[in-house]
Amino acid sequence: MTHVGIIGAGIGGLYLALYLQQQGVSVTLHADRTPDELRQSRLPNTATYWSAMRQRERQLGVNHWDEQAADWSVRHLHLRIGPEPEPLRFHVELDEAGLTVDHRLYASRLLEDFADRGGEVVYGPVRPESLEPLSEEYDLVVVSAGRGGLTDLFPRREGAANFTQPQRFLCSGIYRGIELPPPVGTYLSFVPGGELFHVPVITFDGNRSVLFFEIVPGGELDALLNVRYEEDPRKFDRTVLQLLEKAFPETRALVDDASFGVNRPQDILQGAITPTARRGYAQLPNGKWVMALGDVHVVNDPLLAQGANAASACAFLLGEAIVADDLAFDEMWCRRTEAALWAYAQNPFDWTNYMLRDPLPANVARLMAAATQDQRVADEFGNNFATPERNWNILASPERTDAYLSRLADEDRAR
Ligand SMILES: Cc1cc2nc3c(=O)[nH]c(=O)nc-3n(C[C@H](O)[C@H](O)[C@H](O)COP(=O)(O)OP(=O)(O)OC[C@H]3O[C@@H](n4cnc5c(N)ncnc54)[C@H](O)[C@@H]3O)c2cc1C
Known part of the structure; x- marks a missing residue:
């Protein structure tokens, strides 16, 4: 056997x-x-x-x-592309919720x-x-x-x-003292210099938020690059707040200053992946x-x-x-x-x-812009996180993205 x-x-x-x-x-x-x-x-x-x-x-x-996920999971994806206060935005209610534990x-x-x-x-x-x-x-x-x-x-x-080298510095942690506005799901923001995920996570202490910064080295978000949580937790929490204030004010507005911080000392990771x-x-x-x-x-x-x-x-x-x-x-x-x-x-x-290219390739930006106008594009993009081969099929070249978008336009004209 x-x-x-x-x-x-x-x-x-x-x-x-x-x-x-x-x-x-x-x-x-x-x-x-x-x-x-x-x-x-x-x-x-x-x-x-x-x-x-x-x-x-x-x-x-x-x-x-499953039970906990009923009201605290990635049922929705909220995307923001470009600097606040006026990024492009679209929203997807996923066919089936994603889960973060x-x-x-x-x-x-x-x-x-x-x-x-x-x-x-x-x-x-x-x-x-x-x-x-x-x-x-x-x-x-x-x-x-x-x-x-x-x-x-x-x-x-x-x-x-x-x-041959990392494209982002990663700083992800579980935080207390920050709201996740309904409908509950992940907020994913693309800004010059990196990205922020705000994710509902099920933890040992119940429902919390993940704040996950993807930081382009040398870019506008790299203030967090040299602040290690273990060395000075307060300074770290302060730097996170400053970064939210500067680049993600909508997320900053969700913070309760009195209780905000990394949930437990072990709830943070900082590093990079090649x-x-x-x-x-x-x-x-x-x-x-x-x-x-x-x-x-x-x-x-x-x-x-x-x-x-x-x-x-x-x-x-x-x-x-x-x-x-x-x-x-x-x-x-x-x-x-x-x-x-x-x-x-x-x-x-x-x-x-x-x-990972910064700025985003032009055909990706075109697709995102189309998603703000056409819910079919948004739904396809969001649900395809579960079937990545489908998103890559649409995004692998400008020709593919254009053909996909013109097919949708043809469908509309044929109606
Ligand atoms: C910040 C961050 C966010 C992420 N977000 C996502 C996400 O949203 N969705 C997603 O799909 N992926 C995400 N990932 C990636 C995901 O975590 C990994 O791809 C996934 O965990 C890989 O699984 P694995 O089994 O290969 O390795 P791991 O999950 O890392 O497991 C490897 C295991 O092997 C053990 N091990 C190591 N060396 C030895 C040894 N010598 N002998 C015995 N055991 C050993 C390790 O301790 C560990 O338990 C994220 C990663 C990071 C860092």
């Missing part, structure tokens, strides 16, 4: 482990932290899960937050689900030199250790739209092949909220490939399976990298 070893209990590793468990495949999950340790760790991301991922969640029976709450619960259902978990970080012995123990080893874990094994992918696609399989010195999953395979800048969604989609594709053909996890199997994963992951990667 096939036995799969998975390294890393983030979104990719957990979704694959739960999927294989459901399919009756034997799995061992190597998690670097216990659920309690995870709960006590620093905020690692502030990911929104779109409808396609929420369907996978239901398929796995881990949709524990503090990752530490989410991942610790899914890890407990896997163990409670009889799954084997080995706690402790896997070192690079342990991969070879593990590959002798399992029929297949999957490395899903995130963007900082064991990535060196997998070479950068030739021909992919890779960057968007990188890697070849998703590698051979160890003993001749065994290992597969990469999630951020180890393709790491996106979080601008368009795609990494976790892609990791879960690819976990299912990888799980299906393991179930469909377990004759030998050899080079051919890895190459074929990785091609299926890349066919999915390339779209959010390319779409995100295109939208």
